[in-house]
Ligand code: ADP
Ligand code: ASP
């Protein structure tokens with residue numbers, strides 16, 4: 001036991017995403033890095049994603065055998081991806097002389113609700129992980145999965161291995177949660193969209209949450225929320241170069257805040273419009289209650305000024321929730337006597353995020369001017385104190401991101 005040591009070793013949770021365990025070479029590289037970390041004196045818990053695009057491949061297979069995606073069976077299927085990686089990483093660790101054992105989400109004590117395909121963690125009982133650490137092993141945990149209160153296997157939503165890693169780091173009181181991925185940190189825009197994007201040394205939790213919520217998929221939104229609530233320091237870094245990356249930190253009141261830190265893009269949503277809605281109290285409540293009962297997350301909402309006693313209500317939802325949203329809206333449309341129900345999956349969203357926006361008027365005007373100079377039409381707008389989002393046509397998103405990145409002085413020299 002480490003009790004006799006005066007200096008406490010750090011406990012590091014290292015999460016490796018799909019590309020980081022994409023093939024045998026990558027898995028061996030991961031094993032070597034874990035061995036190096038251990039040789040430096042730290043304890044390590046590894047959390048893995050499925051290899052490469054394996055989760056997408058499994059979803060395609062499901063679609064090939066059935067027109068439906070029964071949620072319980074989808075979870076059974078998709079969790080197989082992480083099971084493969086955890087066993088392979090554990091074997092690769094053994095091959096470089098690091099003793100380890102792999103654990104499914106259920107074995108790691110990740111208890112979730114019963115909401116298949118997007119389950120929420122209710123509780124973590126990491127007894128087996130603690131025992132493995134105490135025995136000197138490196139536990140390798142399958143990300144993205146848990147077991148429900150009904151004893152069924154669940155998944156935490158796409159990108160959910162980030163949540164597993166942060167949740168375990170919080171439960172084990174780890175010193176840091178390292179998210180290893182295929183970029184060297186969090187950038188001022190998705191480097192695949194804006195080639196002039198710069199790596200940010202530090203990002204506040206507030207900014208990272210806005211980025212994750214508006215398309216900066218480098219971290220899953222729920223993992224950032226979880227990390228902030230439980231004060232887990234997050235370090236996003238590369239499993240290709242191993243160089244230090246970006247720290248997600250509590251806001252430092254003495255820090256000079258950038259007005260705009262990042263531009264994000266998102267083409268994963270669609271717009272739903274209910275037209276000719278009678279303009280009277282309770283109608284919007286009825287609509288959004290139905291959507292919430294159908295477990296549809298609604299994002300931006302716009303209601304037009306009423307004309308002759310009727311109005312239009314538009315909102316955005318994840319494309320994956322579009323069918324459920326349309327079904328729920330049709331019930332309400334008929335009940336309230338609204339004239340039309342339409343949807344549009346050709347939209348995209350560009351957003352500016354920056355903690356300094358709170359105290360800087362003029363950002364909105366400059367954003368609109370920049371889009372207008374490029375002839376890009378704005379269809380919807382939403383803001384928070386540190387973010388402005390515009391819905392535009394999906395095929396103009398890349399141009400919009402690059403133009404805004406340049407206009408707000410974010411381009412790398
Ligand atoms: P992993 O499989 O490791 O979880 P993801 O594909 O989920 O990796 O996330 C990494 C990707 O996130 C990068 O390849 C990058 O294209 C994308 N990304 C989007 N926005 C950003 C950003 N602001 N900074 C860095 N990467 C970003
Ligand atoms: N394999 C899962 C996915 O592709 C979870 C993850 O990678 O975080 O969404």
Ligand code: MG
Nearest residue numbers: 017159217218
């Ligand atoms: Mg990810």
